Amino acid sequence: MSRVARSAALTWLAAALGWGQGMAAAAPPATTEDGQWTMPSKDYAATRYSTLGDISARNARSLHPVWTFSTGVLGGHEGQPLVVGDTMYVVTPWPNVLYAFDLTREGYPLKWKYRPEVSANALGVACCDSVNRGAFYADGKIIYNLLDGHTVAVDARSGHEVWKTQIADLGNGETTTMAPLVVRDRVIVGAAGGEFGIYGWVKGLELSSGRIAWSARNLGTDDEMRARADTFRPPYEHGADLGAHSWGNESWRTGGAPVWGWISYDPQLDLIYYGTGNPSPYNAEQRPGDNKWSTSLLARRPEDGTLVWAYQFTPHDNWDYDATGAMVLADLTIAGQPVKALVHFDKNGFAYTLDRASGRVLLAKPFTPVNWAQSVDLNTGRPVLNPEKQTGASRGNVKDICPSLEGGVSPASPPAFSPRTHLFYTATNNLCMDYASKHTGHLKGTPFVGVVSPYSAGPGGYLGSFMAWDAASGTKVWENKEPFPNWSGALVTAGDVVFYGTLDGWFKSADARTGRVLSKFKVGSGVVGNPITYRAPDGRQYVAVYAGFGGDWALLTGDTRSDDPADVRAPADYMKDIARYTSQGGIVWIFGL
Amino acid sequence: MRPSTGFERRAQLWLRATLPIFAGTLLSCGQPHQQPTAAAPPAVAYEAHITAGDATIPGGSLRNPHAGDAAVARNGALLFTAMNCDGCHGGDATGWVGPNLGAGRWRYGGADAEVFNSIYFGRPRGMPAFGGTLGVEGVWTLVTYLRSLPPPPDIPTESWQN
Numbered sequence: 001m002s003r004v005a006r007s008a009a010l011t012w013l014a015a016a017l018g019w020g021q022g023m024a025a026a027a028p029p030a031t032t033e034d035g036q037w038t039m040p041s042k043d044y045a046a047t048r049y050s051t052l053g054d055i056s057a058r059n060a061r062s063l064h065p066v067w068t069f070s071t072g073v074l075g076g077h078e079g080q081p082l083v084v085g086d087t088m089y090v091v092t093p094w095p096n097v098l099y100a101f102d103l104t105r106e107g108y109p110l111k112w113k114y115r116p117e118v119s120a121n122a123l124g125v126a127c128c129d130s131v132n133r134g135a136f137y138a139d140g141k142i143i144y145n146l147l148d149g150h151t152v153a154v155d156a157r158s159g160h161e162v163w164k165t166q167i168a169d170l171g172n173g174e175t176t177t178m179a180p181l182v183v184r185d186r187v188i189v190g191a192a193g194g195e196f197g198i199y200g201w202v203k204g205l206e207l208s209s210g211r212i213a214w215s216a217r218n219l220g221t222d223d224e225m226r227a228r229a230d231t232f233r234p235p236y237e238h239g240a241d242l243g244a245h246s247w248g249n250e251s252w253r254t255g256g257a258p259v260w261g262w263i264s265y266d267p268q269l270d271l272i273y274y275g276t277g278n279p280s281p282y283n284a285e286q287r288p289g290d291n292k293w294s295t296s297l298l299a300r301r302p303e304d305g306t307l308v309w310a311y312q313f314t315p316h317d318n319w320d321y322d323a324t325g326a327m328v329l330a331d332l333t334i335a336g337q338p339v340k341a342l343v344h345f346d347k348n349g350f351a352y353t354l355d356r357a358s359g360r361v362l363l364a365k366p367f368t369p370v371n372w373a374q375s376v377d378l379n380t381g382r383p384v385l386n387p388e389k390q391t392g393a394s395r396g397n398v399k400d401i402c403p404s405l406e407g408g409v410s411p412a413s414p415p416a417f418s419p420r421t422h423l424f425y426t427a428t429n430n431l432c433m434d435y436a437s438k439h440t441g442h443l444k445g446t447p448f449v450g451v452v453s454p455y456s457a458g459p460g461g462y463l464g465s466f467m468a469w470d471a472a473s474g475t476k477v478w479e480n481k482e483p484f485p486n487w488s489g490a491l492v493t494a495g496d497v498v499f500y501g502t503l504d505g506w507f508k509s510a511d512a513r514t515g516r517v518l519s520k521f522k523v524g525s526g527v528v529g530n531p532i533t534y535r536a537p538d539g540r541q542y543v544a545v546y547a548g549f550g551g552d553w554a555l556l557t558g559d560t561r562s563d564d565p566a567d568v569r570a571p572a573d574y575m576k577d578i579a580r581y582t583s584q585g586g587i588v589w590i591f592g593l
Numbered sequence: 594m595r596p597s598t599g600f601e602r603r604a605q606l607w608l609r610a611t612l613p614i615f616a617g618t619l620l621s622c623g624q625p626h627q628q629p630t631a632a633a634p635p636a637v638a639y640e641a642h643i644t645a646g647d648a649t650i651p652g653g654s655l656r657n658p659h660a661g662d663a664a665v666a667r668n669g670a671l672l673f674t675a676m677n678c679d680g681c682h683g684g685d686a687t688g689w690v691g692p693n694l695g696a697g698r699w700r701y702g703g704a705d706a707e708v709f710n711s712i713y714f715g716r717p718r719g720m721p722a723f724g725g726t727l728g729v730e731g732v733w734t735l736v737t738y739l740r741s742l743p744p745p746p747d748i749p750t751e752s753w754q755n
Contacts, residue, residue: 123690124690124691124719129690443676445721446681567696567700568693568749569687569696570687570746580753
């Protein structure tokens, strides 16, 4: 069994104190427990852990809904609300309305709502529904991305727009679904578009003005990537322009590597961490080589974007295994040694524990059924491939690859880490796929994919689960199987309660140590959002979560839609009855004791 | 087998030049596809729309020169993949981000001319305008394919009684 050397909360408190000296107090500390939820993943370490403990394994069975609100929007409600002071903030999927609820009044009436102008064309460029993964509070502003390639900052008190910056170009296939991260005076943002052959990037905006301070590619030449020979130290490679030379035919120019998930930050190392998405197109034979730094973890300086190291989870990805899932920072004890670790559940089915200073892999074990690779070689950092499961146009239809391109877990479903149980909690999918690749042409403004990939249930017949994982040993501690893929984020608290939702519309609390379900409630639509917890002005602890079926599932199971009489689809053959249990529709739920 | 019409020969030549294995020149040159103006559509014509006062909209009508032509429909199926239509509308046009085009139901009308306009000019919720890339002939080829898709099974009612 593993042990956490120090509690994450203490570590981050110390870090924040050191970091705060001499800095403009632009970003909120959010390190000591103040009952708020001011950033997408609760803290810079992305733990989604709260020290609030009023709701505990003893009393969670009496959790019940205390308030609901229809967002009026049908797209998939990924992401999570924020709670800052006496206000709850909710960002909807496109058209990206921002609601501010007054938590001091009965019924939580709105203080204001902000309705930006967002291009409807974005709906045809976003690969996988009109989702938004949430806002960040900093310096009196609510900061989030609009689907059509803009970042906005809205005054948290008045609801008036402070600035709006175009960061991405729909015409290039770029949309903006990710949750920004603010560090000091930098707002870090990226763009989706791995299905459109974008030339992926991250940008740092000035918090005060929205001006673009720096821009760095995720692939291409060292110069474009802001990688310098004296500061770029990838753990397993060396050489110049790896992000260009690892792509045959200069295919990096349309190589994808989008950023559509989460960013975390270590104040002591002063590094931001984020994962990149798939290389484009899916037909891998059009892009010979490792295709660095797609499906990778990149560590940069927030101030100017300097690339410090990078590690590629899936070299020459030929299964659409985006690495855009959360990078959770936790201090673990592995084989008796304290380690400043980074833990990541990848779409490729492996859970990685890395040294977050160097980028070296300490541990990589499958957390769902995996057959594209046998293992990860810790000396090289590379997967040991199964030759039968490699794909490409010349290989035709390759059958029964696990996991499917929905991932062993969706990057949209971030995990949680409890320093009390020393465990990570994550949703999983148990799906496999066939993968038929063909040559595809790049035509700007249209998809750049070239694969047909039908799914089937993985071994065991269930389609998803919610599990507890020991990242120090790479072992599963408990697992609650679910009849459908699980696309919910996780929340864990000092009450040793873990919270998650299900695709068929249950919101559950469970004992963090055993997985025993303590309460469940049917929330009106499937859950693809992430629960949060906070202490309200009345002094009580509450849990909030979005219902709102969507993301990939609104596309894959078109029979769950009821809004368009011109678009009526048959059920998905591997999931024929999901529409029996859910349809679309965004609802904010608050639960209390 | 009946002899090819002039339209078919042109479509086949055109397709040969634009299928992906030969696509490099067309897709990289960035030149708009030049078409004879005689075949160009009127700017707007939604035949199935409600008209105020029952007044007909002035303008020319559009007629698919390949209506019902199975050979053109087969070329259209290739074009549907080559132009990445399937990337949004799914394999066999059964729906993904973009709507299902094989169910006989249409947001903007399913008459040949209406489908033509949707592809040629694009639609506001993200459907790109392909007229500049495909030209009139290419768009008619796609229309012919979409209109050839077999009628779907009865899907308006889904039931789970057991």
